[in-house]
Amino acid sequence: MDETLNRYRESIDNIDAALVFMLAERFKITQAVGEHKATHDLPPADPGREDRQITRLRQLALDAKLDPDFTEKFLRFIIDEVIRHHEQLREG
Numbered sequence: 001m002d003e004t005l006n007r008y009r010e011s012i013d014n015i016d017a018a019l020v021f022m023l024a025e026r027f028k029i030t031q032a033v034g035e036h037k038a039t040h041d042l043p044p045a046d047p048g049r050e051d052r053q054i055t056r057l058r059q060l061a062l063d064a065k066l067d068p069d070f071t072e073k074f075l076r077f078i079i080d081e082v083i084r085h086h087e088q089l090r091e092g
């Protein structure tokens with residue numbers, strides 16, 4: 001039994017749980033955005049907004065000593081899924 005490894009893993013498990021809760025909250029909000037867009041005939045994607053988010057988060061990643069390329073890929077992955085949901089809502 002490696003107590004040190006166990007302690008690290010408990011912390012990782014808590015962080016992973018927080019990530020899931022945060023993602024769930026983000027998708028709840030983007031679902032509402034998608035419904036609003038579908039109702040008001042707005043496009044599913046907003047590339048200008050995405051560029052601004054990516055620029056901002058790349059800088060935050062640098063400040064936090066996190067790889068900005070990884071951060072951008074992670075955000076892109078999430079945003080692409082949101083856009084897919086918005087397209088589905090638009091199609092009805």
Ligand SMILES: C=C(O[C@@H]1C=C(C(=O)O)C=C[C@H]1O)C(=O)O
Pocket residue numbers: 030033044045046047049050053078079082083086
């Ligand atoms: C949530 C929106 O819809 C899309 C998804 C985004 C996101 O997940 O952050 C950002 C821009 C849009 O392409 C939005 O327009 O704000």
